[in-house]
Amino acid sequence: MIRLCVLPRLVLLFAAAILSVAVGCSSAPKSSSAGSKSLSGTDEQIFMGDTIEKNYDPNVIMKRAEAFFEKEEYPEAVIEYQHFLDLHRVHVLASYAQFKLGESHFKMKKTADRDPEPVYRALETFEKLRKDFPGSQYDGDAVDRIHACHNMIAEAYYLIGQFYYRREAYLAAAHRFEAVTKQWPEMDVAGEALYYLALTYSDLGADDWAREKLTVLAERYPNNKFRAESKQLLARLETRQPAMAVAMTGVSSNGASSNGASANGAHALNGARPHSPSPPTVSPVSALRDANGVSPAPRTFLCRLGIWC
Template identity: 25%
Template sequence: MPKLKLSVVYACGLACSVMLGACSSAPKDPTAGWSPNKIYAEAKDELNAGGYDKAVPLFDKLEGRAAGTPLAQQAQIDKAYAHYKAGEPLLAIATLDRFIKLHPASPAIDYALYLKGVINFNDDLGLFSGLTRQDLAERDQKAAKDSFESFKELITRFPESRYTPDATARMKYIVNSLAQSEVHVARYYFERGAYLAAINRAQTALKDYAGVPALEEALFIMVKSYDALGMIDLRDDTQRVLAKNFPQTPYLTQGFRSKSDPWWKIW
């Protein structure tokens, strides 16, 4: 019996030692004694210095410690921006969606909608970033449409917002790029001799996207397709529409632009 008791005591002591060792090796939270304002100041410093991976956890801590205050709301917005700048658009958008859902009356809702639009805009468009010559017309359209919807909600709900003018300009670009997507497909069909398919796709652009520059090429594709099909009357009618709406069009004298020249350069 004495030996058994000694073994039990030894085992308990060993367990306590292990637990104490584990506790002593646990990482300490350097922000444990910080006020919410100090956490926010440190997070903003990291954000402004490009330390996005360090800023995000600080904003997370601030959300918890300042819960229910305007500072916690600001932390969510700034965290979304940090995710965006860190190249994590999905996390940024998820954060903004959560913010919009939880704080529908926040005075920062217009900025949240604007930032959400910008994230999707930059995720799929290369014009403003200047990083690529591949235009949106040759890529997936989902991000562009999501961007358009965010900007549309912004300018509808907050017409006087400071972000509305830029959102409006970006919406114009998106609409033309979506039209150009249809035109890109129409030209693809035309170059492969599928003239009826080319005409149908060009007509879709004309029907869905009125008053945008991309329609100039759509009309020209229809002119060339009707000509290839020997449909002279329709060719001539379409050519008159092209000349009336785009009196300075180079298409009738120069033909298609080079593919190396992005369509948006003449807009």
């Protein structure tokens, strides 16, 4: 009788133990999934909702900006960093926000042959950082970024000049090459731009200007990569100058008789009144004047190259 009473109790205890183990195993994954869900929600909660605190709280705005920056979503990061600066210009993190704003613009740049607008915006932002937050801990990095921006802008001008040069638009090409040599003479492409400027002047027939630029190139950038090409170009210019001088001498010696003969021929054929040839001392500008002393409109080849007309 006693054994019959003990047996059901043992069965119940064994069943209770199995049930407790099964409940424990089934509840463990639920708690871990709930914990992971709360962890993922921690990063996303700064993007959800439209409360006043989330729109104006500096910590929340900075967290959003940093999250976008880490995801390389730079246009969104620019908006958030600028929003932070608009609301909290005197905050302790204002200089950091200004620096990261410039970094976001800088990282939006593509190659040098693409739109340089992000580089211009980055340059403006870094210069504003040095102006509004002088002596900040980001000042040294801002100086390096400013130099990199100038280098990229100079390279963009140089590539545009090469584009025009290949299409034989020499005035437009010379304008870009000269801009590089004058505005960014310390940049990496300045020596190459100076060589192409001399080459462009040579193609335009301005040999004196071409020789001058080659001289400056040898003095200022002695280790430029166009040293051999510069010497060859200078040699061609030197050989072309005596030939041009001989041609001009022949024209000046035969000019009077030729002009007289052509004038008499025109008088004989057309019945027009003859005119005396211009004396050798007359300047080219006065020689272009008509019978009434009025100068005609200047022609394209008379325009001075440096004016970029």
